[in-house]
Structure formats: structure tokens, C-alpha cells
Amino acid sequence: MAKVLTAREVEQLLKSGGLAAIPAGVVLTPSARDSIAEFKRNGSTGTAPSKKGATAASGAKKKVEPSVPDYEFKWTPGSDPKTPEAIDAFFHSPEIEVLKERICDMGRRLWQRDYTDGNGGNITIRVGDNLALCTPTLICKGFMTPADMCLVDLDGNQLAGTRKRTSEAMTHFGIMKRQPAAKSCVHAHPPHATAFAIANVDIPSCLIPEAEVFLGKIGVAEYKTPGTPANADEVGEIGKIHQAVLMKNHGVICWGKDVEDAYWKMENIDSYCRTVWIAAGLGGGLHRFTGAQAKELINLRQKLGMPDPRSDLKECELCDSASFRPTVVCEVPPKESCGCDGGSPSADPDVEAVVKQVTDAILKQLRG
Numbered sequence: 627m628a629k630v631l632t633a634r635e636v637e638q639l640l641k642s643g644g645l646a647a648i649p650a651g652v653v654l655t656p657s658a659r660d661s662i663a664e665f666k667r668n669g670s671t672g673t674a675p676s677k678k679g680a681t682a683a684s685g686a687k688k689k690v691e692p693s694v695p696d697y698e699f700k701w702t703p704g705s706d707p708k709t710p711e712a713i714d715a716f717f718h719s720p721e722i723e724v725l726k727e728r729i730c731d732m733g734r735r736l737w738q739r740d741y742t743d744g745n746g747g748n749i750t751i752r753v754g755d756n757l758a759l760c761t762p763t764l765i766c767k768g769f770m771t772p773a774d775m776c777l778v779d780l781d782g783n784q785l786a787g788t789r790k791r792t793s794e795a796m797t798h799f800g801i802m803k804r805q806p807a808a809k810s811c812v813h814a815h816p817p818h819a820t821a822f823a824i825a826n827v828d829i830p831s832c833l834i835p836e837a838e839v840f841l842g843k844i845g846v847a848e849y850k851t852p853g854t855p856a857n858a859d860e861v862g863e864i865g866k867i868h869q870a871v872l873m874k875n876h877g878v879i880c881w882g883k884d885v886e887d888a889y890w891k892m893e894n895i896d897s898y899c900r901t902v903w904i905a906a907g908l909g910g911g912l913h914r915f916t917g918a919q920a921k922e923l924i925n926l927r928q929k930l931g932m933p934d935p936r937s938d939l940k941e942c943e944l945c946d947s948a949s950f951r952p953t954v955v956c957e958v959p960p961k962e963s964c965g966c967d968g969g970s971p972s973a974d975p976d977v978e979a980v981v982k983q984v985t986d987a988i989l990k991q992l993r994g
């Protein structure tokens with residue numbers, strides 16, 4: 627079992643020897659990872675008892691600028707390690723160990739939410755011009771450890787790691803080679819979104835604002851055998867302009883600037899499909915917002931730096947989901963014909979006539 631390091635232990639190590647002092651193969655708690663990320667940004671963990679920190683603790687509060695954590699892995703172009711020794715050192719470096727642990731975290735979340743079953747699903751993070759970390763083949767995503775991870779080039783050649791890489795990594799690289807902003811891909815088979823993919827039902831748009839902003843227009847890739855170059859090309863072409871891609875008769879692949887960003891898209895698409903499915907069964911129809919309102923959301927998405935193939939469309943073209951077929955809706959019969967209004971048990975004239983005939987015959991016999 628790998629050793630677990632807490633934030634306090636990590637901060638002490640960083641203070642004594644920087645990132646190099648973090649041993650390879652350890653498991654980091656979420657706050658320990660935050661400490662490493664903070665150290666990378668500022669050169670300190672922010673909680674070490676520095677002179678300034680001591681002043682802050684004594685009352686003179688230091689102004690801390692609010693920020694959004696950035697987990698995107700950035701490398702210097704042209705700096706990929708080349709020799710076996712350099713590749714091995716890179717593969718076991720603290721910054722790569724942090725990413726391996728984050729992949730394990732996302733794997734656990736995929737499995738816990740039922741997005742993967744058996745050995746299904748896979749995760750990649752681009753870590754160089756021609757380098758990516760990826761999950762191995764034939765492993766449950768819920769129970770991976772950093773030692774299971776693989777390092778490959780974008781042609782799928784394995785460079786490091788003791789377990790064989792997933793065959794579906796090539797599908798991820800089909801996107802990464804075409805879309806440089808795709809730094810991480812997550813593939814899974816979340817049941818609600820996959821149900822749309824196997825029922826060949828379009829996912830309707832213009833229903834929930836967050837879906838428009840964070841998923842954008844959902845792409846649909848035609849079915850190709852998983853792991854084949856044809857699948858990589860098909861998904862790559864669709865994924866170039868769509869951050870979430872429904873793979874027909876298969877599942878979903880999403881990409882983001884880091885692995886959590888890509889994972890969030892997976893949650894977004896499955897939640898969206900689940901909500902649409904439930905709403906469609908309520909019988910009240912799906913009430914879309916307008917094309918003008920959709921345009922505002924697409925503009926917001928673009929401001930956040932996310933691509934959307936709808937940016938050039940006119941407002942009237944934005945909420946076109948006419949092909950969506952809601953599920954079967956049970957219609958309640960009109961009140962007057964169901965016999966529940968306290969009146970006659972049946973309003974059917976034929977039944978009424980038979981009842982009258984039988985009644986008359988009985989009365990005639992009784993009188994006779």
C-alpha cells in the first residue's frame with residue numbers, strides 16, 4: 627500500500643527541499659495536492675510560518691488576491707525527455723506523480739457514479755509535445771493506483787509504466803492532435819448519455835443554461851470499432867470542435883484543460899441527459915429558452931475561452947432540436963367518460979340500451 631502524505635507533511639518536505647523532496651509513488655490527500663499546486667504557483671505553500679505569515683497571524687492581515695486554481699499542465703515546447711533515463715526521471719517526477727494521483731481520483735469518481743463498469747472507460751493527460759499519461763488496459767477505474775499509470779507518445783508507443791496502456795488512448799489522441807486546448811480526455815459509458823447514443827436520439831438543446839455554457843454543442847460521432855484508427859479519426863474530427871462527444875452505440879468522450887475539467891464535462895452531460903429523460907416523461911413537454919437567450923450563453927462560453935461551433939449561427943438556428951422524440955406519455959382519459967365523476971357508471975349508449983332491455987325484461991317477468 628502506497629504511503630499517504632498529508633498537507634502538513636508535504637509542506638514540511640517542500641520547505642526542506644522543494645518539489646524534488648516529494649517522494650515518488652506516494653498518495654497525496656486533496657489538501658496535500660493543493661499545497662503542491664500552491665507551491666508551483668507562488669514558490670511557497672502559503673501556510674508555512676514565514677515572517678510575513680507571522681505578521682498576519684499577529685493581526686496585520688495580509689491581503690490575498692482571490693484566484694481560481696489552475697491545474698492545467700504546462701510544458702516548454704521542445705522539452706520532451708528523449709533518453710530512457712530522462713523519460714524515467716520525468717515519469718517519476720513530483721509533478722507527474724501529482725497527475726497520476728489526479729487520474730486515480732477521477733477514476734474513482736467515474737466508477738462511484740456508475741459511469742464505468744468492468745474495465746470500461748479511460749483517462750489521458752497530455753504532458754508534452756508528444757507525451758501523454760494514460761490509464762492501463764483491463765483495470766477497474768475505481769481502484770487504480772499511481773503505479774498503474776502509463777506514459778505513451780501520441781502514436782500510442784508505450785514509453786514507461788509496467789502495465790500495458792489502454793487501446794482507446796488512440797481515440798483521445800485523435801482529439802489532442804487536432805485540438806491543442808484538449809490537455810486531458812475522459813472516456814466513459816455513463817448510462818443516461820449512453821442511452822441517447824444507443825437509441826439514436828438527439829440530445830435537445832436550449833433547456834438548461836449551464837449545459838449550454840459548459841458543454842456547448844454536444845457532438846455526435848458515428849460508430850466505429852473502439853480502439854481502431856477509424857474511430858480515432860471520426861472522434862477526433864468531431865472532438866476538434868465539440869468538448870463533449872456522444873459516440874454512437876458506445877459512450878461519451880469529453881475533453882478539458884485538465885483532467886478534472888474533462889471529468890466535469892462527463893458529469894454535466896450525464897446529468898443533463900438524465901434530467902431531460904425525467905422531464906420528457908412528465909407529460910408537460912420541454913420548454914426551451916429562446917435563440918436570443920441561447921446566443922447570450924454561447925457568448926459567455928466564448929468569453930470563457932471554450933470553442934462552440936454554434937458561434938456563427940443565427941439566433942433562429944440555435945434551438946433546433948425538432949428531431950427529439952420524448953418518451954411515451956400516458957394520457958389520462960377525459961373525466962366524463964371514465965366513470966369516476968359519481969354519475970352513471972358508463973356513458974356508452976350501447977351499454978345503456980342493453981342495461982335498459984335487461985331491466986325491462988326482469989320487471990316484465992316480476993309483474994307477469
Ligand SMILES: [Zn+2]
Nearest residue numbers: 747814852877
Ligand atoms: Zn468505451
